[in-house]
Amino acid sequence: xxxxxxxxxxxxxxxxxxxxxxxxxxxxxxxxxxxxxxxxxxxxxxxxxxxxxxxxxxxxxxxxxxxxxxxxxxxxxxxxxxxxxxxxxxxxxxxxxxxxxxxxxxxxxxxxxxxxxxxxxxxxxxxxxxxxxxxxxxxxxxxxxxxxxxxxxxxxxxxxxxxxxxxxxxxxxxxxxxxxxxxxxxxxxxxxxxxxxxxxxxxxxxxxxxxxxxxxxxxxxxxxxxxxxxxxxxxxxxxxxxxxxxxxxxxxxxxxxxxxxxxxxxxxxxxxxxxxxxxxxxxxxxxxxxxxxxxxxxxxxxxxxxxxxxxxxxxxxxxxxxxxxxxxxxxxxxxxxxxxxxxxxxxxx
Amino acid sequence: xxxxxxxxxxxxxxxxxxxxxxxxxxxxxxxxxxxxxxxxxxxxxxxxxxxxxxxxxxxxxxxxxxxxxxxxxxxxxxxxxxxxxxxxxxxxxxxxxxxxxxxxxxxxxxxxxxxxxxxxxxxxxxxxxxxxxxxxxxxxxxxxxxxxxxxxxxxxxxxxxxxxxxxxxxxxxxxxxxxxxxxxxxxxxxxxxxxxxxxxxxxxxxxxxxxxxxxxxxxxxxxxxxxxxxxxxxxxxxxxxxxxxxxxxxxxxxxxxxxxxxxxxxxxxxxxxxxxxxxxxxxxxxxxxxxxxxxxxxxxxxxxxxxxxxxxxxxxxxxxxxxx
Numbered sequence: 001x002x003x004x005x006x007x008x009x010x011x012x013x014x015x016x017x018x019x020x021x022x023x024x025x026x027x028x029x030x031x032x033x034x035x036x037x038x039x040x041x042x043x044x045x046x047x048x049x050x051x052x053x054x055x056x057x058x059x060x061x062x063x064x065x066x067x068x069x070x071x072x073x074x075x076x077x078x079x080x081x082x083x084x085x086x087x088x089x090x091x092x093x094x095x096x097x098x099x100x101x102x103x104x105x106x107x108x109x110x111x112x113x114x115x116x117x118x119x120x121x122x123x124x125x126x127x128x129x130x131x132x133x134x135x136x137x138x139x140x141x142x143x144x145x146x147x148x149x150x151x152x153x154x155x156x157x158x159x160x161x162x163x164x165x166x167x168x169x170x171x172x173x174x175x176x177x178x179x180x181x182x183x184x185x186x187x188x189x190x191x192x193x194x195x196x197x198x199x200x201x202x203x204x205x206x207x208x209x210x211x212x213x214x215x216x217x218x219x220x221x222x223x224x225x226x227x228x229x230x231x232x233x234x235x236x237x238x239x240x241x242x243x244x245x246x247x248x249x250x251x252x253x254x255x256x257x258x259x260x261x262x263x264x265x266x267x268x269x270x271x272x273x274x275x276x277x278x279x280x281x282x283x284x285x286x287x288x289x290x291x292x293x294x295x296x297x298x299x300x301x302x303x304x305x306x307x308x309x310x311x312x313x314x315x316x317x318x319x320x321x322x323x324x325x326x327x328x329x330x331x332x333x334x335x336x337x338x339x340x341x342x343x344x345x346x347x348x349x
Numbered sequence: 350x351x352x353x354x355x356x357x358x359x360x361x362x363x364x365x366x367x368x369x370x371x372x373x374x375x376x377x378x379x380x381x382x383x384x385x386x387x388x389x390x391x392x393x394x395x396x397x398x399x400x401x402x403x404x405x406x407x408x409x410x411x412x413x414x415x416x417x418x419x420x421x422x423x424x425x426x427x428x429x430x431x432x433x434x435x436x437x438x439x440x441x442x443x444x445x446x447x448x449x450x451x452x453x454x455x456x457x458x459x460x461x462x463x464x465x466x467x468x469x470x471x472x473x474x475x476x477x478x479x480x481x482x483x484x485x486x487x488x489x490x491x492x493x494x495x496x497x498x499x500x501x502x503x504x505x506x507x508x509x510x511x512x513x514x515x516x517x518x519x520x521x522x523x524x525x526x527x528x529x530x531x532x533x534x535x536x537x538x539x540x541x542x543x544x545x546x547x548x549x550x551x552x553x554x555x556x557x558x559x560x561x562x563x564x565x566x567x568x569x570x571x572x573x574x575x576x577x578x579x580x581x582x583x584x585x586x587x588x589x590x591x592x593x594x595x596x597x598x599x600x601x602x603x604x605x606x607x608x609x610x611x612x613x614x615x616x617x618x619x620x621x622x623x624x625x626x627x628x629x630x631x632x633x634x635x636x637x638x639x640x641x642x643x644x645x646x647x648x649x650x651x652x653x654x655x656x657x658x659x660x661x662x663x664x665x666x667x668x669x670x671x672x673x
Binding site for chain 2: 194247262278282
């Protein structure tokens with residue numbers, strides 16, 4: 001964990017990224033000027049609700065945007081290479097090797113009619129064609145041991161549907177780290193899992209990541225997951241970065257009203273049991289985003305003010321690396337105090 | 350908390366068993382294995398458990414959608430198990446359900462007004478005033494009535510589902526993961542709505558969820574289910590602040606907490622090994638193969654639901670209960 005960015009160069013550097021969709025009335029800016037860095041050996045949490053653009057941002061990094069979406073402007077630099085301009089042939093050499101992905105549901109990213117062992121072998125051989133059959137087998141067994149799959153030999157001959165969700169996700173992690181990637185992109189890797197299984201998979205992921213020495217971006221809607229697994233966090237809303245900083249900075253003293261509201265509305269197993277604060281309204285659809293600050297219609301701090309409705313705030317980062325995109329961020333802490341006042345609406349027993 | 354007269358029991362489940370038979374040579378899967386629960390009028394019972402624990406089967410058998418193998422479900426003093434479909438018909442409106450995904454449970458070709466009016470029409474109780482009243486109760490604008498479900502957000506669709514379930518003034522509202530598909534900022538809205546409706550109308554909820562945090566906000570009492578059995582049962586604060594069963598404790602410890610300051614402390618906590626296998630439960634206690642406290646006795650006999658009685662309202666199915 002670090003307070004300021006560590007020395008060296010970022011593994012991944014995204015600047016002013018704009019991703020557009022073709023809509024019936026012209027292009028829609030689904031990702032609207034996003035910038036962040038991923039430093040060596042760190043976990044960057046990208047947190048946001050549906051429609052925030054968090055997944056699209058990372059799909060753009062990988063060059064895997066869905067049909068109809070494209071990078072309109074901005075830059076994506078991975079280990080000194082410009083990923084936007086990189087031809088597909090060269091990008092293919094990067095994906096699955098230097099950048100590896102872990103998705104929410106392994107069932108949709110695995111071949112359902114191919115045995116686990118063969119899929120793992122394919123993932124190994126894809127970027128290491130020189131390996132002999134025996135070497136591939138040995139590497140597959142080694143990887144399964146790394147993710148602590150019990151009875152690994154028997155699992156190699158199983159089909160994906162014969163494994164539990166937790167075991168499938170472990171296989172997915174094994175495939176992802178087959179070539180010691182520099183960057184792991186994990187998109188809601190444990191959302192489909194039960195909470196005790198999630199804890200197991202997170203532990204496996206944490207251990208493996210430190211062994212391989214990979215950086216990771218963890219895309220999730222779960223603030224708890226970010227607080228427990230990430231070093232730094234990017235909070236996205238409506239296609240833009242609202243706030244960024246170390247998890248300590250952002251969770252202990254949220255500077256953006258959206259972050260503060262999200263934390264206040266999170267239901268927790270610890271802490272007070274007052275009536276939960278609920279951010280009013282709903283996140284905007286991509287074709288109905290307001291002018292000015294995209295959060296202003298729901299904002300309890302500055303939303304009613306002309307400046308918020310007219311002018312889109314940029315991300316301002318202080319010396320300690322804590323960035324916030326809000327015209328009135330100085331008023332957020334006072335609002336947090338107010339929202340924490342106990343109410344008398346708690347459930348009685 | 351003042352000791353008030355406890356409200357009457359509205360729904361009682363007693364020693365309920367549901368078995369699924371596969372191949373003749375295999376033993377039947379005991380999806381629900383001797384479950385007993387009571388829900389008092391105007392309160393919420395939170396039923397929590399992971400996938401495959403049998404909470405859906407239990408709910409379906411309470412609703413009369415899955416046949417119970419044995420046991421009893423009593424609603425307002427009336428036994429429901431063993432009733433024919435025809436005998437159930439007049440009782441059915443008394444239990445209504447709100448499902449996880451409101452979109453899949455709403456007819457896409459019906460306007461929202463008709464979706465909410467349908468149960469009233471079927472029962473000959475339709476009036477447009479009643480529909481308007483339901484719109485207002487769940488915080489939907491009346492002019493939304495002409496629109497179709499697809500044009501609503503997830504949170505609004507869940508409000509529609511709640512309005513429809515309330516239309517016939519049910520005795521018990523079964524809420525089956527009603528907020529788990531919603532965004533964080535919307536979850537709190539729907540939870541607050543449900544709590545307000547309960548206070549205003551004295552509603553009785555059976556709240557089913559895998560998310561302990563949501564259960565904590567919603568429930569007066571809590572039942573924790575594992576492999577077909579209730580392993581711990583008590584008032585909310587009893588279960589959350591003084592859990593006795595090692596499974597409840599592991600479940601609570603596994604929920605991520607949005608507080609980086611607690612990270613180091615939480616990483617030291619126990620991570621439960623293994624996975625439940627509902628189709629092939631071990632002898633004795635069904636949790637014992639994953640349990641850090643298991644001893645020989647746990648393999649010999651199955652602990653009863655009230656094996657450890659902590660208080661008149663709090664019990665755990667464990668031979669070695671106690672704080673973590």
